[in-house]
Amino acid sequence: RKEVEQDPGPFNVPEGATVAFNCTYSNSASQSFFWYRQDCRKEPKLLMSVYSSGNEDGRFTAQLNRASQYISLLIRDSKLSDSATYLCVVNPLNTGTASKLTFGTGTRLQVTL
C-alpha cells in the first residue's frame, strides 16, 4: 500500500459547485498533514495545513480523520481559477523533519463554465 494515496481524477465540476477530495495515508503515527496546489507546469505551493480540529480558509476547508486515516479538502463555490492539481502531503514520522514529507500523486480538478 502506498504511503499516501489520492484519486488522480480529473474531477470535472461546473463553476459554483462544491467538490471534495480525500487522501488516505498508511502510517497511523503520521502527525502533520498539508494540502499543496500545483498549477499545470508550475511548482507546488502550500494551500493549507490540516489540523486535528480542521482548518477553514475562505472557500476551502480541510479535515483530518485519524480513525480512518484520511484527510479531506472541500472547495465551495468553485471558481475557474481553482483548476489545478491538489497534492496531499504527509509527514509520516513523529519527528519535526521536513525532509521526511511524503507527497501524494495529486488529484486534478477542472472547473468549467
Add this chain to the structure above:
Amino acid sequence: NAGVTQTPKFQVLKTGQSMTLQCAQDMNHNSMYWYRQDPGMGLRLIYYSASEGTTDKGEVPNGYNVSRLNKREFSLRLESAAPSQTSVYFCASTKDDTDYEQYFGPGTRLTVT
C-alpha cells in the same frame, strides 16, 4: 524577493552527458531540497541540506550528487545522465528542517535521450 530560482528551465541531454542544475534562494532559509516529479508518482526527495555545510540522501539519490555552495545556493549534478533521469526537477527551501512550508522553484524540465 525572487524566492527560489532555478536554472536552466529546460535541458536536453544525451545519455552519458553531465550537467549541473542550479538553485538559489533569497529568503535566508537554512534548509534546501531537491525533488524529482514523474508522471503517476509523487514528488520524491533526491537530496537535502538541513543547513549550510551539510547534505543528506533522500529517497532516490542514486546517479546524483549535490553541493551546498553557501547558504543561498544548492546545486544538483548528474555525472552521467541516463534516460531514467528524464523528469521535472524542483528545488525547494524551508526556514529550517522543522518548518514544513516548502517554497519551490519553478522547476527544470530535463530530457535524456
